Amino acid sequence: MTQQDSRGYHYVDSVMVALALSDEVCIEQANDFAVHMDSCLDVPVEKSNVWKAARSLASAYGIEPQVHISVRQHIPLQAGLGGSSSDAGTTLRGLCRLWNINLKDPRVTQVARSIGADVSFFLDPHPSFLTGAGDVLKETFPYVPSAPIVLVKPLSGISTAEAYAGFDQDPVPTQRIDGLLCAMRSGDLPQVVAHMSNNLGIVACRLLPVIGEVHSWLVQQPGVSGAMVSGSGSCVFGICKTAKSAQQVAQAAAERGWWSYATQITHVSKRQVC
Structure with missing residues (x-):
C-alpha cells in the first residue's frame, strides 16, 4: 500500500485468496425489503454492506428489491479477513441469480466497487492479484495449492x-x-x-x-x-x-x-x- 492519490484513495497491490471460513447469507423472496444481521456491533443495518449491495444493485437495474436477507456471521469483525466485503459480494451473487442478472455485466462490477475496494473480488473469489485501490483485477492464479x-x-x-x-x-x-x-x-x-x-x-x-x-x-x-x-x-x-x-x-x-x-x-x- 502507498499513500493517497488525488481522489483520496490509497494505491494498494493485493494478492487475495478465499478461505473455507465463511458467513452464511440467506436471500428469500418477499413482499418488502429487509436485512437482518446477527452482528454484535451496534450499527444500523442500513449502513451495512449487505444493505448497500442489495439497494445499489436493485437501483442499477430498476428492480424493486422485494427480498429478505439474513446474515449469520462466523468471520470475526475488525480482523482484516474481508467479512463484510464477502457478505456484500455473496449478496450480489445471490441477487444476480434470483433476478436473472449476468454476474459479468459491468454494472455489477461497478456496484461492487462502489461499496468497497475488495467487494469485486468476492464476485468470483479465485486467487487474484488486484491493483488500483485494491479493486482492479489484474491477474488470477489457477495453481495455488489448497494450503x-x-x-x-x-x-x-x-x-x-x-x-x-x-x-x-x-x-x-x-x-x-x-x-x-x-x-x-x-x-x-x-x-x-x-x-x-x-x-x-x-x-x-x-x-x-x-x-x-x-x-x-x-x-x-x-x-x-x-x-x-x-x-x-x-x-x-x-x-x-x-x-x-x-x-x-x-x-x-x-x-x-x-x-x-x-x-x-x-x-x-x-x-x-x-
Missing part, C-alpha cells in the same frame, strides 16, 4: 479506517511484489511464504501491539511455515505444513485466550447463499 491455514486473532480489534489513518500519519515503505507474483503463478508455496509482506500490517502492530505478540508467537509454533497480519488486522494467518498442524496451533491459541480457526485456501467460494 492449510490457521487464523489467530486477539480479542481486541482494529478498524480499517484506524489502520489507514495510522499509515497516513507514519507511512511504511512497500516491498516489491514481483517475487510473490512469480511464486503464485507457479504455485510454489514455499516461495509464496518467502515473499509475503504487508506494510499495513506493520502499522496495525504499531497501533495494537498485541497483534505483534500474536505474530511473534505464531511464527514460533511447530508446523507453521510462515505468518503475516491479514489486511489491516487484527487477525494473523499462518500457513501450515499439514491440516493437523493447523488444528493443533488453533487449539494452542485458544488456550491463550485468542480467537482461532483452522481452515484452508479454497479455489471456489464456500460462502453459502440459500
Whole structure:
C-alpha cells in the first residue's frame, strides 16, 4: 500500500485468496425489503454492506428489491479477513441469480466497487492479484495449492479506517511484489511464504501491539511455515505444513485466550447463499 492519490484513495497491490471460513447469507423472496444481521456491533443495518449491495444493485437495474436477507456471521469483525466485503459480494451473487442478472455485466462490477475496494473480488473469489485501490483485477492464479491455514486473532480489534489513518500519519515503505507474483503463478508455496509482506500490517502492530505478540508467537509454533497480519488486522494467518498442524496451533491459541480457526485456501467460494 502507498499513500493517497488525488481522489483520496490509497494505491494498494493485493494478492487475495478465499478461505473455507465463511458467513452464511440467506436471500428469500418477499413482499418488502429487509436485512437482518446477527452482528454484535451496534450499527444500523442500513449502513451495512449487505444493505448497500442489495439497494445499489436493485437501483442499477430498476428492480424493486422485494427480498429478505439474513446474515449469520462466523468471520470475526475488525480482523482484516474481508467479512463484510464477502457478505456484500455473496449478496450480489445471490441477487444476480434470483433476478436473472449476468454476474459479468459491468454494472455489477461497478456496484461492487462502489461499496468497497475488495467487494469485486468476492464476485468470483479465485486467487487474484488486484491493483488500483485494491479493486482492479489484474491477474488470477489457477495453481495455488489448497494450503492449510490457521487464523489467530486477539480479542481486541482494529478498524480499517484506524489502520489507514495510522499509515497516513507514519507511512511504511512497500516491498516489491514481483517475487510473490512469480511464486503464485507457479504455485510454489514455499516461495509464496518467502515473499509475503504487508506494510499495513506493520502499522496495525504499531497501533495494537498485541497483534505483534500474536505474530511473534505464531511464527514460533511447530508446523507453521510462515505468518503475516491479514489486511489491516487484527487477525494473523499462518500457513501450515499439514491440516493437523493447523488444528493443533488453533487449539494452542485458544488456550491463550485468542480467537482461532483452522481452515484452508479454497479455489471456489464456500460462502453459502440459500
